[in-house]
Amino acid sequence: MDMKLRSALGRMRRRFDATVISWIAQAAIAGGVAWELAIRIPGHGQPFFAPIAAVISLGAERGRRGRQAFEMMIGVGIGILIGASIVALVGAGGWQIIVAVAAAFTLGTALDGRPMTIGESAVSAVLIVGLHRVGSAFAYNRLIDALIGGGLAIVTAQLLFPIDPIDLVRKESQRLRSNLASTLEQVATALRDRDRARAEAALRQVDAIDERRLHEALDLARDVARRAPRRRAAVRRLEPLGDLVSSLDAAVGDTRALVTGALRAISSVEALPRDAVAAVALLAAAIRTTDPAIARASTERASEIARPLEASDSLGLGVLAHAVASIADDVLGVARAREEANRVIGTPKRRIRFLARPASEEESP
Numbered sequence: 001m002d003m004k005l006r007s008a009l010g011r012m013r014r015r016f017d018a019t020v021i022s023w024i025a026q027a028a029i030a031g032g033v034a035w036e037l038a039i040r041i042p043g044h045g046q047p048f049f050a051p052i053a054a055v056i057s058l059g060a061e062r063g064r065r066g067r068q069a070f071e072m073m074i075g076v077g078i079g080i081l082i083g084a085s086i087v088a089l090v091g092a093g094g095w096q097i098i099v100a101v102a103a104a105f106t107l108g109t110a111l112d113g114r115p116m117t118i119g120e121s122a123v124s125a126v127l128i129v130g131l132h133r134v135g136s137a138f139a140y141n142r143l144i145d146a147l148i149g150g151g152l153a154i155v156t157a158q159l160l161f162p163i164d165p166i167d168l169v170r171k172e173s174q175r176l177r178s179n180l181a182s183t184l185e186q187v188a189t190a191l192r193d194r195d196r197a198r199a200e201a202a203l204r205q206v207d208a209i210d211e212r213r214l215h216e217a218l219d220l221a222r223d224v225a226r227r228a229p230r231r232r233a234a235v236r237r238l239e240p241l242g243d244l245v246s247s248l249d250a251a252v253g254d255t256r257a258l259v260t261g262a263l264r265a266i267s268s269v270e271a272l273p274r275d276a277v278a279a280v281a282l283l284a285a286a287i288r289t290t291d292p293a294i295a296r297a298s299t300e301r302a303s304e305i306a307r308p309l310e311a312s313d314s315l316g317l318g319v320l321a322h323a324v325a326s327i328a329d330d331v332l333g334v335a336r337a338r339e340e341a342n343r344v345i346g347t348p349k350r351r352i353r354f355l356a357r358p359a360s361e362e363e364s365p
Helices: 002-015 018-039 049-058 065-090 094-111 115-131 138-160 165-193 196-207 212-227 234-238 241-268 274-288 292-311 315-345
Strands: none
Touching (some): 018 049, 049 138, 065 094, 065 138, 065 212, 094 115, 165 196, 165 212, 165 234, 165 274, 196 241, 212 234, 234 241, 241 274, 241 315, 274 292, 274 315
C-alpha cells in the first residue's frame, strides 16, 4: 500500500511542472486583478463575474486562452442582447427562458458556431431573463464584467505570457516519435522471436496513434505566432515544420504497413531473415535519435539491408521491405526539416530540438 501511495504521490508531483505552476498563478492573479478593477467602477458593488470570466478564459487549453476570452465576450454580448430584449418585450418567466435559450443557441451558431460562444450566450440570456429587471443595471454590469475579465485574460495570454509556438510542435513531435519508435521496437522483437501476439500488440499501438494532434499543434502554433506580438518572430521559424509534420504523418501510415507485413511474415515464413529484424531496429533508432546525421546513417543502412527482401517470394517480407524504404524516406524528411529550421533560426543545433527528447527519456533501440 505504501508503494502504491508513493507512486501516486510521485505522479501527482510530476504534474506540477513549471508550466502548470505558472498557469495556476496567472489564473489566480488575473481573477483577483479583475475583481479589483471591476469594483472600482461606480455603482458596481459585486463584480463577481469579472474574475469568473478571467478564470474561465485562462483555464482553456494552452494556446487557446486568448481566443476563448474573445469567444466568451461575444457570447455574453449576444446573451445580454437577447435576454434584455425578451424582458423588455414580454417580461420574465419559464417560457421566456425557453425562447431566450433557443434564440441564443440559434444566433450563437449563426454568428460564430463555437461551443464557448454558444454556451455563454445561452447562460447570459438565462441570467438576464431570470434576474434582470427593466431599469436595473444588471445586464450592463454583466457586460462590463465580461469585458474586464475577458480583456484581462487576452492581455495575460497574448501580451504578457504567450505560449511558445515552437514548444507546442516540439512536444507533440516528441510524443508521436516516441510512440512510433516503441512500435518499431516491438515489431523487431516480434520478428526476432516469431511472436505473433507481440506483433498484434504493435498493430494496436500504432492504430492508437492520433497523428491529428500534431497537425492541430502546428495549426495552433501558427495561430499563436500570428496573434501574439511577442511570438511574431516564430512565423518564419514555423515554416519548415510543415514538412516535418507531413513526414511524421506519413511515417505513421507506413509503420502500419510495416506491422501488417511483419504479421504476415511471422505467419507464413518459416525462417525469418535476421536482416528484417535489423532493418526495423535501425528505423526505431533513427526515429529516436536527436542527431540528423545519425538518423541518415541509420535509415540508409536500414534501406540497404532491407532491399534484397523486396525480391522475396513472401508477400509479408515484400510489404515489410517496401515499408522500411518508405519510413526511411519519412525519417530523412524529418531530419531535413529540422536542419532547415535550425538554419532559419541561425542558432546551434541544440537550441531548437524538434526531434529531441529530454535526456532522462533517451533510450537505446
